[in-house]
Amino acid sequence: MSSSTLLEQTRSDHEEIERLERLVGKDLQTEPSSSRDRLVQGHRVRNMIHSIIRTIEKLVETYEDKDGAMDDEIAALGGVTGTGISVYSAFYDRLKEIREYHRKYPSGPLVDASADYEALLKVEPVISFSGEEGVGRYLDLHDMYNHYINSKFGGMVEYSVYLDVFSHPEKIPRKLKFPRQYMKYMEALLEYLVNFFKRTEPLQDLDKMLSKVEIDFEERFADGKVVGWENHGQENELVPSEHTVIDLGYYTTAEELIDVGPEKLKEALGALGLKVGGTLQQRAERLFLTKHTPLEKLDKKHFAKPALKGKQNGDAKATQEPDSAKQIALTEAKVKKLCNLLDETIERTRQNVVKKHALTYAEMEEERKGEEERAAEIESDEEESGFYNPLDLPMGVDGKPIPYWLYKLHGLGQKFECEICGNSIYKGRRAFERHFKEFKHQDGMRRLGIPNTNNFNEITSIKEAEELWKRIQEREGVNKWRPEIEEEYEDGEGNVYNKKTYSDLKRQGLI
Numbered sequence: 001m002s003s004s005t006l007l008e009q010t011r012s013d014h015e016e017i018e019r020l021e022r023l024v025g026k027d028l029q030t031e032p033s034s035s036r037d038r039l040v041q042g043h044r045v046r047n048m049i050h051s052i053i054r055t056i057e058k059l060v061e062t063y064e065d066k067d068g069a070m071d072d073e074i075a076a077l078g079g080v081t082g083t084g085i086s087v088y089s090a091f092y093d094r095l096k097e098i099r100e101y102h103r104k105y106p107s108g109p110l111v112d113a114s115a116d117y118e119a120l121l122k123v124e125p126v127i128s129f130s131g132e133e134g135v136g137r138y139l140d141l142h143d144m145y146n147h148y149i150n151s152k153f154g155g156m157v158e159y160s161v162y163l164d165v166f167s168h169p170e171k172i173p174r175k176l177k178f179p180r181q182y183m184k185y186m187e188a189l190l191e192y193l194v195n196f197f198k199r200t201e202p203l204q205d206l207d208k209m210l211s212k213v214e215i216d217f218e219e220r221f222a223d224g225k226v227v228g229w230e231n232h233g234q235e236n237e238l239v240p241s242e243h244t245v246i247d248l249g250y251y252t253t254a255e256e257l258i259d260v261g262p263e264k265l266k267e268a269l270g271a272l273g274l275k276v277g278g279t280l281q282q283r284a285e286r287l288f289l290t291k292h293t294p295l296e297k298l299d300k301k302h303f304a305k306p307a308l309k310g311k312q313n314g315d316a317k318a319t320q321e322p323d324s325a326k327q328i329a330l331t332e333a334k335v336k337k338l339c340n341l342l343d344e345t346i347e348r349t350r351q352n353v354v355k356k357h358a359l360t361y362a363e364m365e366e367e368r369k370g371e372e373e374r375a376a377e378i379e380s381d382e383e384e385s386g387f388y389n390p391l392d393l394p395m396g397v398d399g400k401p402i403p404y405w406l407y408k409l410h411g412l413g414q415k416f417e418c419e420i421c422g423n424s425i426y427k428g429r430r431a432f433e434r435h436f437k438e439f440k441h442q443d444g445m446r447r448l449g450i451p452n453t454n455n456f457n458e459i460t461s462i463k464e465a466e467e468l469w470k471r472i473q474e475r476e477g478v479n480k481w482r483p484e485i486e487e488e489y490e491d492g493e494g495n496v497y498n499k500k501t502y503s504d505l506k507r508q509g510l511i
Helices: 005-028 035-064 069-077 086-103 112-123 140-148 159-165 180-200 206-220 254-260 262-272 278-293 315-341 341-359 362-380 404-409 430-437 438-449 460-478 499-507
Strands: 415-418 424-427 488-490 496-498
Touching: 005 035, 005 069, 005 112, 069 499, 086 488, 140 159, 140 180, 159 341, 159 415, 180 206, 206 254, 206 315, 254 262, 254 278, 262 278, 315 341, 415 430, 424 430, 430 438, 496 499
Parallel strands: none
Antiparallel strands: 415 424, 488 496
């Protein structure tokens, strides 16, 4: 190995950093044409930034020179003082080594470093998303949802409802958060959200954001300002909560408190830290003592004894609950931060779930096939702009022409005009049929004074709609008095019937 290897490697590392920095700037100057291209670009840039960071760390280690190799190599370049070796001798020794190398390898290939680095701009990193995530557009929380509905802290709710409540852990009662099951659920939820955010926002510094959350949390937790953990997770408070408060001002004797019931008395005594045992009379008397006597002046025999958690399992268990409370609260704070960052994605996921519930199986299959075809079109399309579109196909959500088979399937070549909607034109049979239930058509019918019933489906002309409405009125006799339908009768119990129904029930002896 040549004596100048270390210096040459250092020079090469600096050159690599500069090349990668120029590539990052060049890549970011290219505007992505779709959300998928934006993701690929972000991950490609992140990989190059990580390469820069690794190279810088290696350079820092080289410049620290803990083994003295850099100093020895620099000294060797100028000749070692006191050894009798001159600068010229050192130079010719290196020249000899270079000549020997080229004698052994006379036809070494010439490597174009610029071409290798430029190829990095065409690399497409592998980004894995589940089918439910839709290339990063939606969240896939089905595992956490199953955990939630099968736990004590959760409940049987629809998936769309869960998407509204999972980002609000402060609404779960605190006494249900201490079991290990809840902590495992929150850790799994946090892990998924972190992983999803890094896949969809590769250029965001999430670690820095979460570090700020931890610093802010430590201050607020110490001051008792974390929502739901104001008393630092201690269960035995001396201040009763709202649902356990009994206003003793309404009661003049302990006997009157008995009517409150054993459970209410037990909750009120427990909230004050008093003993909850004994008969109903004893509980009422114990609670009634607090009406005229402050808690500090009560006899200690009325207070519940603190549980000795450290005797059986060691002193570490005595502090386990406060520590776990802080860890749970910190995990909740991180989850809420990520939910705020992914707020738009959560709302988009919820809307997508509600929309899927309204689709038939055939429509879902059709939509799935359309998405697969669009994905295939994106992969096979090599042009970044100026799409070849001789059939004048409509543009899809990705900004590219939709596949021709999808154009034919929806009949988008057919155009339908509706005079009731203000001469609006609808492309495709499906869009035309759907518009009869939309607000624009309903508003047009309302302005004509005609109810938008199934009788008027396929009617797009104002004249035809008015003529049909007149025929319906004449056939049903809307303007005629129909006593058998419109005349009302009332029985002895106050039930109201029309004449025909009342006569039938009277005849059968039912009223």
